[in-house]
Amino acid sequence: MPKRVDHDQRRRHIAGALLRIAEQRGLQHASMREVAAEAEVSVRLVQYYFHTKDELLLAALGYLGEELGARVARRLENLGSPPPPRDVIHATLTAVLPTDAESVRLTRTYAAFYSLVLAEPQLTRHGAPQPDLLERFLANQLRAAQQTGVAHADLDPDLTASGLLALTNGLGSSVLGGQRDAEAALRVLTYHLDRLFVAEPPAAS
Amino acid sequence: MPKRVDHDQRRRHIAGALLRIAEQRGLQHASMREVAAEAEVSVRLVQYYFHTKDELLLAALGYLGEELGARVARRLENLGSPPPPRDVIHATLTAVLPTDAESVRLTRTYAAFYSLVLAEPQLTRHGAPQPDLLERFLANQLRAAQQTGVAHADLDPDLTASGLLALTNGLGSSVLGGQRDAEAALRVLTYHLDRLFVAEPPAAS
DNA sequence: GCTTTCATGGTACGACCGTACCATCAAGAG
DNA sequence: CTCTTGATGGTACGGTCGTACCATGAAAGC
Numbered sequence: 001m002p003k004r005v006d007h008d009q010r011r012r013h014i015a016g017a018l019l020r021i022a023e024q025r026g027l028q029h030a031s032m033r034e035v036a037a038e039a040e041v042s043v044r045l046v047q048y049y050f051h052t053k054d055e056l057l058l059a060a061l062g063y064l065g066e067e068l069g070a071r072v073a074r075r076l077e078n079l080g081s082p083p084p085p086r087d088v089i090h091a092t093l094t095a096v097l098p099t100d101a102e103s104v105r106l107t108r109t110y111a112a113f114y115s116l117v118l119a120e121p122q123l124t125r126h127g128a129p130q131p132d133l134l135e136r137f138l139a140n141q142l143r144a145a146q147q148t149g150v151a152h153a154d155l156d157p158d159l160t161a162s163g164l165l166a167l168t169n170g171l172g173s174s175v176l177g178g179q180r181d182a183e184a185a186l187r188v189l190t191y192h193l194d195r196l197f198v199a200e201p202p203a204a205s
Numbered sequence: 206m207p208k209r210v211d212h213d214q215r216r217r218h219i220a221g222a223l224l225r226i227a228e229q230r231g232l233q234h235a236s237m238r239e240v241a242a243e244a245e246v247s248v249r250l251v252q253y254y255f256h257t258k259d260e261l262l263l264a265a266l267g268y269l270g271e272e273l274g275a276r277v278a279r280r281l282e283n284l285g286s287p288p289p290p291r292d293v294i295h296a297t298l299t300a301v302l303p304t305d306a307e308s309v310r311l312t313r314t315y316a317a318f319y320s321l322v323l324a325e326p327q328l329t330r331h332g333a334p335q336p337d338l339l340e341r342f343l344a345n346q347l348r349a350a351q352q353t354g355v356a357h358a359d360l361d362p363d364l365t366a367s368g369l370l371a372l373t374n375g376l377g378s379s380v381l382g383g384q385r386d387a388e389a390a391l392r393v394l395t396y397h398l399d400r401l402f403v404a405e406p407p408a409a410s
Numbered sequence: 411g412c413t414t415t416c417a418t419g420g421t422a423c424g425a426c427c428g429t430a431c432c433a434t435c436a437a438g439a440g
Numbered sequence: 441c442t443c444t445t446g447a448t449g450g451t452a453c454g455g456t457c458g459t460a461c462c463a464t465g466a467a468a469g470c
Contacts, residue, residue: 002437002446010447026324028233032428042449043429053428108323115320118313118381119231132384159396163372166379166393170371173378176323179337180367188371191364207416207467237458247419248459258458 011049014039015060022060022112023105032056058123061113068106071095085145086197089138093168093189098175099182107172135161142196151197160196167192216254219244220265227265227317228310237261263328266318273311276300290350291402294343298373298394303380304387312377340366347401356402365401372397 017039021030032053036043050056072095079087098104117124139161145151171185222244226235237258241248255261277300284292303309322329343366350356376390 002435002444004437005447026320028321028324031426033426044449044451045447047429048447051429111323112320114378114382115231115317116233118316119233121383156396159393162376162385162389162393163397166375166390167368167372168375169378170373170375171367173319173374174371177319178326184367185371188364188367191361192368207414207465209467210417236456238456249419249421250417252459253417256459 007049010045011059012063014041014046014049015056015063018056018060019064019109023109027057027112027116030057054123057113057116061117061124064106064109064113068096068110071102071106084150085141085148086150086193088141089145089164090190090193092134092138093164093193094186096172097168097182097185097189098172099186104176108176111173111176135165138164145197149198155196164192212254215250216264217268219246219251219254220261220268223261223265224269224314228314232262232317232321235262259328262318262321266322266329269311269314269318273301273315276307276311289355290346290353291355291398293346294350294369295395295398297339297343298369298398299391301377302373302387302390302394303377304391309381313381316378316381340370343369350402354403360401369397 014035018030018035021027021034021038032043032046035056036046039046046056050059072092075091075095076083076088079091083091095103096107098107135158139157142151142155142157142160146153146155146157168189171180171188174180175182175185219240223235223240226232226239226243237248237251240261241251244251251261255264277297280296280300281288281293284296288296300308301312303312340363344362347356347360347362347365351358351360351362373394376385376393379385380387380390
């Protein structure tokens with residue numbers, strides 16, 4: 001046997017190069033040659049680890065999803081234990097709002113893939129269950145907040161959770177598009193979050 | 206002089222072909238040759254009316270903006286006079302939410318341009334003042350609704366208007382992405398709209 | 411009636427694309 | 441030691457891209 005190589009590491013390295021190009025210059029410039037140059041490997045090697053360009057794109061999108069999930073998880077771990085639902089919701093939403101360098105990078109890269117998967121849905125035939133999952137998570141946090149009395153009781157948790165996620169995505173788009181800066185977006189998000197929770201939470205029992 | 210031709214009409218015809226391709230197959234497939242074929246003209250003619258591809262893209266984006274503005278205006282005209290602010294807001298937001306065939310077409314086409322202008326901002330150096338304008342319009346409608354007592358008085362009109370627009374854009378993205386159908390999006394939007402207005406408006410004075 | 415000029419067609423050029431093909435090197439198996 | 445095989449490099453092929461170039465009708469001005 002010749003030298004064995006960690007395929008997963010190589011694939012992540014190359015896919016990372018594609019994600020960097022996608023974020024900085026858009027997927028239009030993510031050709032096999034450009035990706036190879038960015039990863040500092042030969043084009044042949046890109047072909048070797050990803051037999052076709054579609055496979056490379058799909059894998060890169062998967063890694064990107066992993067990165068975003070890891071960011072959300074990391075931010076949730078940094079909260080106290082048990083974390084107040086309001087902090088959980090705030091941390092989750094600001095994790096996907098382009099406010100710092102990492103979230104700008106992630107959301108910009110996602111945006112680069114957005115119109116591609118719109119135009120070629122066969123790339124991701126396994127329907128992404130991610131967003132639905134996040135919505136359910138947020139709705140459950142809202143329900144918990146209602147039961148402890150910190151969130152208004154008359155809220156519909158499902159509709160509110162859907163709205164919060166859509167609001168955050170819309171704000172993120174406007175930030176990336178330059179129509180608003182991150183602080184303004186955060187102000188809008190915080191304002192709407194404030195309206196869901198009671199001003200004076202009941203004294204701890 | 207030889208036969209004169211209405212340049213504006215020819216440009217709209219060709220740009221319309223590009224917009225059709227962008228909506229149906231994405232801007233990746235909007236090459237000069239494909240646009241010419243879709244418009245049923247020669248490639249030379251596309252070059253003649255748009256000296257470069259960037260000029261074609263930019264003009265098409267402008268025409269698309271015109272179309273969307275016309276749709277919003279048309280829907281606003283169909284309201285009674287004077288139209289209640291709540292109806293104005295609802296009509297404006299549902300105009301940009303992909304609920305019927307026309308709005309799906311418009312938002313899909315916009316989405317196709319989105320990542321392009323993110324990647325190549327020099328395409329639109331004249332910063333689009335459109336969204337800010339729409340936000341101000343919505344904020345003013347909210348203020349009017351507050352003064353007549355149909356909207357809650359403690360709302361911040363600017364932050365609320367920004368939120369409504371971002372919410373609608375986020376909902377639109379999820380509809381186009383297939384994570385939600387149009388009815389579900391409309392349900393979320395209506396729910397949030399309902400929360401802004403008082404349940405029982407004061408009797409007309 | 412010639413000549414200018416707008417509108418249009420066809421095509422060629424250089425660049426880049428994704429991918430297939432043909433090699434070579436090196437390390438473990440026998 | 442040889443042979444198999446995983447990892448890698450280089451390159452060529454067919455295709456499409458945006459654009460430049462060279463044409464040709466046809467209508468209006470003189």
